[in-house]
Amino acid sequence: MTPPTNWPNPERPGAPLFPENYGKHKLIDKETGNELNADWNNADEEWLLPNGWLSAKNAATHFAYVECVSVELTPTQITEMLAGERERCVSAFAAHGERAELAYNDSTGDEEKQYWRGAINTFEECRDEIRHMGDVS
Incomplete structure (x- = not known):
């Protein structure tokens, strides 16, 4: 080894x-x-x-x-670590959101556009929820 x-x-x-x-x-x-x-x-x-x-x-x-x-660790260090981890989580599935956006733009039918718009909305909601985890405001 x-x-x-x-x-x-x-x-x-x-x-x-x-x-x-x-x-x-x-x-x-x-x-x-x-x-x-x-x-x-x-x-x-x-x-x-x-x-x-x-x-x-x-x-x-x-x-x-x-x-x-x-x-x-200080509370500030813990907060910084968690914020960094949340951003890594968002980055890990960001490609899915980008693909959904491309698929939406390439869609021709209303039903297909509706499906991809739902996928994009889900990605955006998850992204925002992850980024705001731990917010006490």
């Missing part, structure tokens, strides 16, 4: 997901493929590993990032 070499932000190799927060994360040793838990120290931007401290730069060289195990 080739361990992954990804880090959450390619522009900050060695930094975890939510680098501004302290937290526990799982890393993979690129040489051995072994997983280990590491604590991120955001103040010094370094990792506490079972055998000592390691800078983010060195961590990027020797380890691959797997996942966040526990990080205390």
